[in-house]
Amino acid sequence: MTGSGSGQAAADIRRQVVIDSFAGTFPGFRPGFAVVAVDVIRATTMAVTAVLLGRQCYPAATLDAAVELARRLPDPLLAGELGGNMPYGFDMDNSPVALTERSDARPLVLLSTSGTQLICDAASEATAVYVACLRNISAQAAYLADAHARVALVGAGSRGEFREEDQLCCAWIAGRLLAHGLHADPPTRALVDRWRGASVQDMLVSNSVRYLCLTGRERDLEFVLGHVDDIAAVFQFQNEQIINLDLASGS
Secondary structure (H helix, E strand, O other), rough: OOHHHHHHHHHHHHOOEEEEEEEOOOOOOOOEEEEEEEOOOOOOHHHHHHHOOOOEEEEEHHHHHHHHHHOOOOEEEEEEOOOOOOOOOOOEEOOOOHHHHOOOOOOOEOOOOOOOHHHHOOOOOOOOEEEEEEHHHHHHHHHHHHOEEEEEEEEEEEEEEOOOOHHHOOOOOOOOHHHHEEEEEEEHOOOOOHHHOOOHHHHHHHHHHHHHHOOOOHHHHHHHHOOOOOOOOOOOEEEOOOEEHHHHHHO
């Protein structure tokens, strides 16, 4: 019996999913974890949408890094926000709706208060870094189940909060991974249980939603709510750029 219990414990360690929140410093995980960065409102939704539109997308951890990236790219489009405000000299806000309305194909340099920092910081800690939002929950989970035994789903914390929209996205991906046989610690299971059976409308209590409504950005909220699991694509952060793995593999 002791041997059987030890074997199960070893299996739990080998195939594991955890949910965490980014609070300005990457939480850090044991070696061997793939990290999925989630910032539904709005950085990862913006990034995924940009790549789907055929743009190159370069997330930046800081304003200085964004300026440096832009300096090295031909005719870059600087987009994003810091503390909710578009930095001086940027071309546009962190708005997926506004991005869909543009006709140019300029490479996008993307900056946000926490989401893009999470993506960039994770690259120094993880075996692989993926970028997900509500648009590609099922595709992301299916890919992870086949490609990685240990997965960390990390929401981009905002003002010290693990916002509801990111909890929802992380929990829905984690729930699918549990169904594929991965194991989870009690806090992760609690989040999966909390959001199991929830509707996307249940995230409307979030302070991120309140901010969008107070600042006249309701169209971005409508975009997020109207694009749930609508694409079968996986996006990975490689060599400073977010790429569509399906296109990269030629499939």
